[in-house]
Every structure is written in C-alpha cells, then in structure tokens.
Amino acid sequence: MFVAFTGNTSLTPAPRTSWVVRWNGTPRQTHATTRSNNTIQVQADIAASDIAQPGFSEVSILDAATGVVYPVNAFFTTTVDVRVADFAYDSVRSRFYVTVPTGGARPNAPAETLVSIDATSGAIGPSLAVGSKPTTLAISDDSSYLYVYLSGSRSIARVALATFSLDIQFSLSESSPSLLSMAVMPGSPGTIAVTQSSSTINGGHVVIYDDGKSRSQPPIPFIAANLFFADSSTIVTGGYGDPIKILKVSSAGIVSATPIPGTGQIPGPNGLEVPLAVTSDTVFANSGKLYSLKTLKLAGDTLTSLLGITGTSGAAAFVPGRSRLLIGAPYPQQFGKAYLAAFDAATVVPLGRITFPTVNLAGNMAVLGSLAHLVTWGQDGVAFVAGQSLFFGHTPLAGPSPNWTAGGTLNAASATPGAIAPGEILSIFGSNLGPTPGRSLEFSALRRVSTNLGGTEVWFDGLAGTMLYADTGQVNVIAPFGLAGKSSTRVQIWCGGIPSAQITLPVVPVTPGIFTQDGSGSGLGALLNADGSLNTAAHPAPAGTSVTLFGTGGGVTLPASHDGVPAPAPDMLSAPVRVLLNGQPLPALYAGSAPGLVTGVLQVNFQIPAGFSPSPAVTLQIEVAGVASSSAVKMAVQ
Secondary structure, eight states, X not given: OEEEEESOTTTSOOOOTTEEEEETTEEOOEEEEEEETTEEEEEEOOOGGXXXXXXXXXXXXXETTTOBEXXXXXXXXXXXXXXXXXXXXXXXXTEEEEEOOTTOOBTTBOTTSEEEEETTTOOEEEEEOOSXXXXXXXXXXXXXXXXXXXXXXXXXXXXXXXXXXXXXXXXXXXXXXXXXXXXXXXXOTTEEEEEEEOSSTTOEEEEEEETTEEOOOOOOOOOOSEEEEXXXXXXXXXXXXXXXXXXXXXXXXXXXXXXXXXXXXXXXXXXXXXXXXXXXXXXXXXXXXXXXXXXXXXXXXXHHHHHXXXXXXXXXXXXXXXXXXXXXXXXXXXXXXXXXXXXXXXXXOEEEEEEEEOEETTTTEEOOSOEEEEEEETTTEEEEEETTEEEEEXXXXXXXXXXXXXXXXXXXXXXXXXXXXXXXXXXXXXXXXXXXXOXXXXXXXXXXXXXXXXXXXXXXXXXXOEEEEEOSSEEEEEOOGGGTTOSEEEEEEEETTEEOOOEEEXXXXXXXXXXXXXXXXXXXXXXXXXXXXXXXXXXXXXXXXXXXXXXXOOOOEESOOOTTSBOOSOOEESSOEEEEETTEEEEEEEEEEOTTSBTTOEEEEEEOOTTOXXXXXXXXXXXXXXXXXXXXXXXXXX
C-alpha cells in the first residue's frame, strides 16, 4: 500500500529513509519514500492477516531515527468482496444481509440475490434468490422479518430470517408504482410503511401494508423520498421539495400530515431537504440541521459547526442508548475521501471524526457517489454502503463513552488514590479508555512526548496531560505542571474523540510516591545501588554507599520543568526533601527531575549511614515539604 502526505510542501515533513509505516500502531515493512510536487508517498507491505477481516485500521508513520510519530489522520477501510445495492443488520444473529445488484456477481454472491454476511468475521454466508432485481431492504426491530423490494416486478418479498426463506410476496398498490423508501413499524414486524411514486397526477404517497395488504386511507398528494418511524404511530418523511412532514398513523392508515416549518428547500444544486435519521424526539436532515419533533423547530446545525459547509450527500444514524449522532459522507470537492463524524445529539457539539479513503480493497477501485444507509450495530459497530461496497467495523465514535472514577485515579508509584500534584504520574483505571491493543509512549515532535496516544487524551482544566500508556482499561498520564497553585482541577478523558464525564479532583503541591519493582506500590523499591545494580535481597546496598530511587509526585522544580520533555539537566524540587530509613531522617544528596527521563519522574539520591543495621526489608520513605510517602516500600541493606 501507499501512504501519502498531501498539501503545501513547506508544511509537510521532509521525507526520510527512516520512516516506517504503522498499521494500528504496529510497524510494517517499509520500502520507499518519494516526493513529487505536493505529495509524499511511502510504500509498505500490509500482510494478508491485517486485512483478513473488515474494519477501520489506523495508518501512521514512525520516524525510527527520532521516535517521532506522524499521524496521517487516516483510517484504511477493508471491505467484503460483495457488490451491494442495500443492506440491513440482524442484531439477533449478528449478520448483515445485502442485495446484490444486476451484473454484480462476486464469488459466493450471485447477482440478484440476498446474501448473508457474518458481522464478526466478514465471512460470506448463504444466498437466497428472492425475485427480480432486489434493491431496498428493511428489517423488523425483532429481526424476524426482512423486507426486500424487487424493482423488476415492483413488488415486495418478505423473508423469514429464522429459516432464511421466502415468506410472502405482494405487489405495490397504485398504477405503475416505484418504491422510494420503506421502514418496518416498531413492535409490529408484519407492518411496513412505503414511500412510493406512481403515474397518477398526485405523484404518489406513503402506504401502510399489513402482511402485504394495504390500509385504506385518504390521499395525501406528495412524494416522500425518505421515511422513518419515530414510534409506532408517527412517521417522519419528506423530500422532492416538500417540507419534512410528521405523519400520524392509525389502523386506517395515514390520518394527518404536519409540516416542519421552514423545511423542504436547502441551498445547493439539488435544493431538496430529506430526513436522514430519526429518534422519538429529533430528526436529522441532509441539510445538516436537527429539528425537534416536539416543538417543530430547529434544534441545531451540525455540518456548519464541523466543516463550514451546508448539506451532506451522505448518511446518518443516532446511536441507540447514547446521546450521539453519526454522519458519514464524502468530503466536498475531495475525490475519494470521506469522513465519519460524531456529534453530541443534545448539544450539537462536534466530537470525534475519522477520515478514510473510500477504496474497495478487493477491486482496488475508487468508490464513487454518496455514502448511504448508515447503521450502528453491537457495542461500537458502524456500517454503511458506498459505491456498491459494504463497509463495516468498530470505532469509539459509536461506542460507550470512557468511564472512570476519582477512586480509580492513583499515584502511579504508590498505587494510592487521593489528591494529585503538578507533574505527578497518574494511573487511571476504568473502561473504554483507550485502544486495543494498548499503546506506549510516543513522540509527537523531537524530544516531545505526545499528548495523544492511540486516540486517547486526558485534559486537566483545558491543559493536556502527557500520555505514557493507554489501553481500554488503563491510562498512565502526567498531570500538567500548570496545575501549580490550583486547589482542584476538572479532568476529562477522550477516547477516539468521545469524552468521559468531567470529574473534579483536588490538587495539592506534592504527593510523593516511590516506584516499586513489581508496580504494586509495596515491596522492594525501584532503586539502583552505587554500582548500578538493582537493589534486591541478592544485591543489597552496602552501608555507607549512595542509592538512587525513582518516584513521582514531588511537585514543581526550580527552574520550572516543561510538560512532556525529557529532563535536559538536573532541576531541583522547589520543596525541601529528606529520606527516611526505618523512620530515621537522612538528607537528600539530590532531589529533582531524572535527567534523560520525561519530566514528572522524580529522582532522589541519598547515602546510607555507615554502620546502618543490615536488613533485607528496610522501610524506605521520602518526605517532600513535610509530606511522607507510603511506608510500604522496602530496600535491602547489608
């Protein structure tokens, strides 16, 4: 594959032979780096196992000579080798069903059939011949029935999914009808609503079918390009220049139609406003606007706030159980490039966004046209169709928000909770905090540790923490030195652009802790004897010799340390420090930053008194500004 930087060559980094392409954070064999006009290309080998399953894969570049990681801000999309007209997701069986268009036959996916695809592995399952030219799909909320529009016969086939077999087939009402959209009524798997056009003077309308029989209803003369059930008695529909309408449903059919004022026309060449996603309270339209179904008023404008554009040629979905809206669409005037963006559905605040090339891996062909029919599935799944390809995978944009508590925020050395200090290394435990597999420290620039690790960031009152490690259950981060002088800070973790709740933590000048060899906060400390050996029972420190310990939570230094850089020289702690051996106070020979290690790591040098009583378990503490570390740390003295 090729990875490309594009843009102003004065702003893009100079290509180096030491560049290495990374796939989901892991280096891959890289061959060549070239530069032509405004584009830098890096060629790398991607193993078959990397693309064995559909999904979204992060691509970045590591400069192996400096450790700097250049995020390309792009995700590669791996698809299933099936041509797709439309799709639906079966939550009971964890499957996708796709209609294969005429002339779109692929291995194990014949043209003009309904094909099942395993959502976990991407394996192509059985196919079913349902009729002539199958296209649009709609699935019941209990996954018992799948409805298939057969454009060749202008009829609808119903498939019983328990047996994956044809159930009934019925023709659309009206003369010479064509189906535009359909949806299954919530809680009623045998009932569907269909927007259909016809050759009559009125053009068409919405029809309700119960087990293939249309309900009688007064004519409502408009064509609806799209429709959704907001609930079992409410349909949202619109398009073709008509306002977005709220339709009320009874046993007789459609009984009323109330327009949302100001909808129907949007700027642009098409000039049509169409609903793309609906909840019981809200409708999102292709104009990029949110409308309240309760007040029938504008609730927000997403695309303008995100991209500065009006309208989308893509698709959207509200994430069930979360106040979140996802939008997927091609970038305007950027061929072969699309985005998937998340918004807070209540506040319309933009959240995370990923960018990816819309390329069909199997055919190595640029995907043209709009993204269509976006669906969320499972805990964090997203699926959509673009250019007759089904894209699906997992992303934090659709997943649960990061979750953690104040009690799960520990001093990384002592493993104890409590107030935090400027420059303290913290271990935060929770769920949905970071990537899988985990990522360790990276450099965003020369000698600058990144504040973003695999899409995870930790913010303290708007100050970015320095990231040392991140995975789904744990984050290690250095609190900014800019917290000095504060009594509290609001902390928030972002994973893949999705934020946690803000949690207020108390701030104190110092909270010292000593690192231990097993990382538990107790037992033998992370100490170096005078000869450079690790202090253990087998290698105790002789009395009268010097020892170096490592910890964190010592507070600010003089001169002041900078966040996220290796300490260039010894910077002393601003507060007084002493060492306690079995409670006996000793002066610190040096207490400050650890030269060569990232600022926030505390180094203390001290000397064991001559004649000190030998023991394999001497209690070791440090005291900074009168605050002592835990007495659970030990050292061996002979």
